Amino acid sequence: MIHLAETELDAQRSYKYRINVCCSSGCLPFGALKVLKAFEDAVKEFGVQKECKVARTGCIGTCSVGPAVLVEPGDYLYQNVTPEKARLIIRDHVVLGLPVKDMLYGTESYFRKQHRLVMRNAGKIDPYRIEDYIAAGGYSALVKCLMKLSPKEVIDELYVSGLRGRGGAGFPTWQKWNFVARAHRMPKYIIANLDEGDPGVFANRTLAEADPHAILEGMLIAAYATGAEKGYIYIRAEYPLAVETLKKAIEKARAMNLLGEKILEMPFNFDVELRLGAGAFVAGEETAILASVEGKRAMPRPRPPYPAASGLWGNPTLIQNVETLANVPQIVSHGGLWFSKIGVPNCTGTKCFSLTGKVKNPGLIEVPMGITLREVIYDIGGGVAGDRAFKAVLVGGPSGGCLPDTMLDLPIDYESLTKAGAIMGSGGIVVIDDNSCMVDTAKFFVDFCVDESCGKCTPCRVGLRKVQETYKRIMRGEGRAEDLDFLRKLCSYIKEASLCGLGQTAPNPVLTTLRYFGKEYQEHIFEKKCTANKCFRHDGEARNI
């Protein structure tokens, strides 16, 4: 493998320029493949095949200006590239050595406060080529584990690193691994959770499209540490490109004996299979995902027993978000101590966020834990788009919380967010401007959770519907003075009594908007007024309420 890495590195060094064309789901619908073709044609036209390598890569992160193209060395980032512009870039930048200034994206502020750890290879390697990943140091962590570390030492390294689950709940990763490692029943399973059901979140998909082998390597190390022999990647069927990329990655890894039996000639067997989800938000919950992989309705069940003791078909199962898994090779390579210095104590490392909504530079970002919301929205995101005013920021998906401007200096870590009424969730930050009505926005999330409630437990199934009815009444102009107290009480019951994470967090948008934007509710109920002009409308433009 070392030999392969060296040959590949030599091949890469022989090129003076490398042109990375982002072909992930963000850029693909906007003609990225045509741009890729145009680059290849232009390279031939100008006869610079020997100096210039054109590569199809994953997401560069600036999804709002796609198709995006990154030219190395120097990391020149071109925005909104068309086939015509591609030819210009080859002519001026590659042949003449003059970057085309007016097509460049102002990258400085967007990237300065980011810390790319999980996404380090995104936009730099070709996700279809395992050689690219290996040349970038890939699979060396697996080799290190197999040759030098015992399973216990791997888990110890994770303990030192302080890595916590990136799926939202923030459970210490080493502890989960330890439970599974100590369980006796065989066989053991690993499920990589890529059921990114939150609307407005695309961090996991981007990771799978840009660097699929990082997920596989993370799974392999987890398998080594816990003794599992079979893994499943549970992925949404709505992500066709990510499915395709992972399928190819699994095939390549099998061909190189990195998956299968006697991996790297060592007594270590592990294989991975893809399982497609089918559009159920609740399937991301860890007991629901088990039901879904078993081919049943994705309905959660009470815990304990925890999946680590009794998961798939009653066997010990490690369920881990793919972003968590992608962190693991880095921790093994550089050591847990190195990792623990990134971020803040008790919440180490980085987190990927999809930054969207009414923000100037939406896209996929990765920031160290502990960064403030203000830095994310203003320094990286460039502030509110257009000339509107900031109103709220939604953190953590449809069951996250809406926070007002007074909370912008809140550091992003699990505990601070939960205290403020939001959650880390799977990493969505949606900026909302004064064009939106918070009552209407909260109802949007309630609608979502009503649709997605699996119907198993009563607080979630019936309670959320009651909440929805109350909102409908308020928005029709029939709100009553007691509605606010009713909502507060009902929501706290739903939170307390629901079986799984969906019901337990679904009231968050209601409770946070009541807490921080109570004035808007008062206006709706007592003055029948909606400052954003979304509710009480009868001109057919408003949503059906």
Next chain:
Amino acid sequence: MLHQTIVAHGYQKSSLLEILHRAQELYGYLDSDLLSYVAENLNLPPSHVYGVAAFYNFFRLRKPGEHVVTSCLGTACYVKGAEEIISAIEREFKLERGKSTADGRLSLFITRCIGACAMAPAVVIDDEVIGKATKEAVIQRIKQLLEGNKPETS
């Protein structure tokens, strides 16, 4: 064709979702005959198969229209006015979300997120994604399609 997939999965009950995916790929939607066929082959109660198919949003139990418009209603799209686009399509073509027009030529579906959040609001018309969509542009594209002109790609 579907039988091959069932055999490849060794008639395992746990592969139900994979088989339903394949069935929808082959036939476009899952009608009751198809579900019964799957149930019989996997030795599962038809109620279980129907229950699973109906539980997941991705599976279509009714025949979709000739042209399919799928509008994203994820958070980012919603904040950027997707609801207005959807209502406009409903009014213009006289159909409801989740259903087809009376003549079966057009269906309107809502999806919770296609992941093109940075290009919000996004609408998928047949296989073409329209980013930063406006209701005028979307309605114009649909009209072009219904009249049989293939729209120019942007």
